[in-house]
Amino acid sequence: MTSNLNRALEWTSPETQPLLLGILCFIALTLFSMAIWPKLQLLKNARAAKRFDRIFERITLTLKVAFGQSKLMQEKGAGWMHALIFWGFLILLFRAAEFFLIGFFPETDFSFPAGNALFVAYAWVKDVAVFLVGLAVFFALYRRLVLKPQRLTLSKEGLLILLLILAIMVSDVLFDSTFLALNSEGHSGPLGMVLTPAFEMLSDNILGNLHSLAYWLHTSSILFFLILLPRSKHFHILTSIPNVFFSNLSNSLSRIDFEKEESFGVISSKQFNWKQMLDLHTCTQCGRCDRACPAWATDKPLSPQQLTTDLRDQLNSNNTTGSVIDDEVLWSCTTCGACEAACPVMIEYVDKVIDLRRGLVLTEDRYPKEFKSAFQSLEIQSNPWGFTKSSRSDWAKDLGVPIWDKNNPTEYLYFVGCNGSFDARGKKITESVVQTLRDAGIEFSILGNDEGCTGDPARRAGNEYLFDMLASTNAETFKEKGIRKVVTHCPHCLNSLKNEYPEFGANLEVIHHSELLQKLIEEGKISQKQKAKENVVFHDSCYLGRHNEIYDAPREVLNASANSVKEVEQSRETGTCCGAGGARFLLEENTGTRMSHHRLDELMVTKPDTIAVSCPFCVLMLEDAVKTKNLNVQVKDIGEMIAKKT
Secondary structure (H helix, E strand, O other), X not given: OOOOOOOOOOOOOOOHHHHHHHHHHHHHHHHHHHHHHHHHHHHHHOEOOOOOOOHHHHHHHHHHHHHOOOOHHHOHHHHHHHHHHHHHHHHHHHHHHHHHHHHHOOOOOOOOOOOOHHHHHHHHHHHHHHHHXXXXXXXXXXXXXXXXXOOOOOOHHHHHHHHHHHHHHHHHHHHHHHHHHHOOOOOOOHHHHHHHHHHOOOXXXXXXXXXXXXXXXXXXXXXXXXXXXXXXXXXXHHHHHHHHHOOOOOOOOOOOOOOOOOOOOOOOHHHOEHHHHHHHOOOOOOOHHHHHOHHHHOOOOOOHHHHHHHHHHHHOOOOOOOOOOOHHHHHOOOOOOHHHHHOOOXXXXXXXXXXXXXXXXXXXXOOOOHHHHHHHHHHHHOOOOOOOHHHOOHHHOOOOOOEOOOOOOOOEEEOOHHHHHHOHHHHHHHHHHHHHHHHOOOOEEEOHHHOOOOOHHHHHOOOHHHHHHHHHHHHHHHHHHOOOEEEEOOXXXXXXXXXXXXXXXXXXXXXXXXXXXXXXXXXXXXXXXXXXXXXXXXXXXXXXXXXXXXXXXXXXXXXXXXXXXXXXXXXHHHOOOOXXXXXXXXXXXXXXXXXXXHHHHHHHHHOOOEEEEOOHHHHHHHHHHHHHHOOOOEEEEHHHHHHOOO
16 A cells, blocks of 8 residues: 555556546536526526625625524524534535545645644644534434424435535544554544554555545545535525625615516515525525414414425426415514524525515405405505594694694604504503603604605505505605604604615604613603612514614613513514514414414513513504403503603
């Protein structure tokens, strides 16, 4: 046996080894290309998506989420397991290249001189990577075969991939160890040196065969892995990094150009844009989205993972028309974004649900019966319940709240929203906000009857045409009246005005009342008298928290008004939806457990006297749950709580 570390010639000659490896590579690359080409064609021919803006932010996000594995690390055990495999593979790409160079150039010695500092560093880093990846694989097998977490589905494909990775790691160590056993003057990393004594007892003939076996096992495992990639969920190894890079940074749904586009919404997954298709090919089927989904937790038919895989299967099939998703699945979604927050590769679920709803509403004229009257009311009266436009500001008549005057503008426009204008419970929140702002000396006014619904319920229900009409009308009002700064206590209004109205030419500075209240407390404009003694637990609104990343402001307001503010495990990014979002406050909830009841059960673990919220729809949903369960607990908006202390 030659002393060249890089030769595995026991089974081949210097002439036949490159030929044999070349044939294997050609077969593997051909099979890989045959599988990946149709996917690339789908992406090439798909609808456009604007995802090349804010490059520096995208690079930063990719480094954090894709390379830093930040989202996976939220679950320590599984997170570290996956991270070690990912980081290990990045390091071992150089080792894979070395193996193929060895095969194609068997007469060339690619080894480093003994004692070379660069080689020593490389050998140690490589062996540490091999050890940690192997350890992670054993842990992964243990989880799947012994622990069997509910969110994971045991598959032969997944086991095969893990065994292939293990084969790559074992063959690497075997390659080094057998060489050192054959060549006393050879050198390798620490793993090879530790295991070499066990192989020195074998004959040179056996060692030579084992050395060649290790080489061909390593290279063939890599090539087989390559063949499997585009044919399995592990395709995400190639797509996850670009999927993170091209993720949505604007927190806004796509607008339909009704004058140019021929079809409205999506019926088949082949109508998605290229980023949505990339999403479908990036799903790891880890089940984190299902575990976070409030609909799935309450026995609704919506499984974000199953939704994704069904759409992916349709995309890759010859089925060019027709939806593969049941209507009830789509209408179960609250658009809360919990699935997106949990996804380690930043798959966007909400925009697909909305596009599919648009297809049902705008193309097929098929939607829940409750929406028919809501759509009519929004179109005629600009609110979903059918109250007359002329009564929108009735709540303010006895409070002396000024109407916006273009010639004498106030610092803020208070955008009240439909709930705060018409709902009996919502009006109490509005009055508390008015009281607090007045006590703090803030100049504000309202639009009165010129205010209209932002269109959020219409857009989330799939009626993009109606949303476009409402948003256009409101945007024109804002521009005509010269409005720049807006405060609202409804997170749904906040999200629309802040993130979606710029497309309509309304570039507003929009803040939530919690942010303004926090500022006023810091400035000492809201007096902090004796705090309430009740035990308070805070519920995060999805559209304030996950959709707009406002978590601290409402908590600061609560800390100024109550002595004891508690948190539940499901809070901030992992907070559970009350069930109102996605226009679901307009629908009956007839399947499974009510989402509001599920959320209430989570909050009641802290045994609170008061549940504090920052959204009027959350107030409605949780108060209804409290009444149904006959519990002795109050539900209050943070505006109501701080108003009592001023």
